[in-house]
Amino acid sequence: MLPLQDGFSRRFYYLRLSVTDVCNFRCTYCLPDGYRPPEGSKEGRNAFLSLDEIRRIVSGFAAMGTRKVRLTGGEPSLRRDFxxxxxxxxxxPGIEKVAMTTNGYRLKERAQAWFDAGLTALNVSVxxxxxxxxxxxxxxxKLVEVMEGIAAALAAxxxxxxxxxxxxxxxxxxQLDAFLGWIKHKPIELRFIELMQTGEMDTLFRDHHVSGEQIKRRLLESGWAQQLRGKDDGPAQVFMHPGSQGRVGLIMPYSKDFCAGCNxxxxxxxxKLHLCLFGDNGVALRDLLAADNQQDALQQRIRAALAGKSATHRLHEGNAGMTPHLASIGG
Structure with missing residues (x-):
């Protein structure tokens, strides 16, 4: 079967799958007032995709060439069945990499179990x-607990x-120098993410946005070299230094051609299928996840939606689409 491809010849090997939008942290740039269920959302155990629904959605994407799945939230480890x-x-079948993004609060006690279950990569927010x-x-x-969790993940x-x-x-x-010193002797990729404007964060964005290009200039001036990007890698520009075991990644959504390599x-x-973190609404898929015999219809709907994917987001115009905050669709 032909791989997923949009009208701009971009191929999609990578699925970010949110398993919950609930989070137990209150980060200033995402959920400063804590988690609040979206207006009109379902309550209780049926609010989020079930294990069988997750199996069917991943199978559908894998059949169309997806090779990497990142489990996100909210905080995904809040799911009892994580x-x-x-x-x-x-x-x-077909999935080669399974990653997760976590705030790390359960990492120390669960890292080994998650590794043994098949998790291959971790992103931890620090x-x-x-x-x-x-x-x-x-x-x-919780910084001490999160750092202990990172150590446990490396040990696992x-x-x-x-x-x-x-x-x-x-x-x-x-704090760039402090971060660079921390990863000098650790096989860790440090990723600086440029603050992105969302519907509920206009004031925060205005007061605290700083361009990642400033960090990039400092890295290049200090002998860091930019690396080539793999086909199922995320959007980060990655840099290495001969004197550091760790690497640095920069995610800069306001940089030129950021969307050109979208995968x-x-x-x-x-x-709901979202073609862009900053798109409008989303395409409902859940009605096609009730049984295994709906895979053809599921794949057809995904392909049809992808035909309408835009060339780029509209952040430069101050338009963050319908995304109220990053936790709402998994960041």
Whole structure:
């Protein structure tokens, strides 16, 4: 079967699958007031995709060439069946990589079980190495526990551990040297993510946005070299230095041609296909996830939706689409 491809000849090997939009942290750039169920959403156990629905959606994407699945949230580990979700995705024919993005609060106790279940890569959010500032940004005084979780992940055997830090002017943008010193002797990729404007974060964006290009210039001036990007890699520009075991990735959605290499699609925890993090609405898929015999219809709907994918987002125009905050469709 032909791989997923849009009208701009971009191929899609990478699925970001949200399994819950609930999160127990209160990060300033995402859920500063804590998690609140979306207006009109279902309550209880049926609010989010079931294990069988997850199996069917991943099988459908795998049949169309998807090779990498990232499990996101909210905080995905809040699902009681999260280990079973990992096993289900990892055992899907065609899926080669299973990753997750986490705030790390359960990582210390679950890292080995998740690795054994088939998880191959981890992204852990660490927005500051200073405990007080970490608390200020995330709303939780959990830096020690998160750092212990990262150590547990490395000990469990994970070869791909990435640290996500959202750049915030006046809060953590001065900590580059501290971060670089931390990864010098660790096989970790540190990823600085440029703050993105969303529907509920206009004031925060105006006050704290800083361009990732500033960090890029500092890296290049310090001897860091940019690397080539793999076909199922995320959007980060990755840099290496001969004196560092760790690497640095920069995610800069406001940079020129950011969308030209787009290779990922998103499915929300409510079963909607999102063609872009900053798109409008979404395409309902859940009605086609009730039984295994609906795979052809599921794949046809995904392909039909992809034909309408835009060439680029409209962030440069101040248009963040219908996305209220990053947790709503898995970031």
């Amino acid at each position: 280990t079973a979700i990992i096993e289900t995705v990892a055992n899907t 927005d500051s190495l200073d405990p007080r500032q970490f608390h200020q940004i995330t709303g939780e005084n 055997g994970f070869k791909s551990v990435k640290i996500n830090a959202v750049l915030l002017k006046g809060l953590n943008d001065h 990922r699609l998103r499915v929300s925890s409510a079963g």
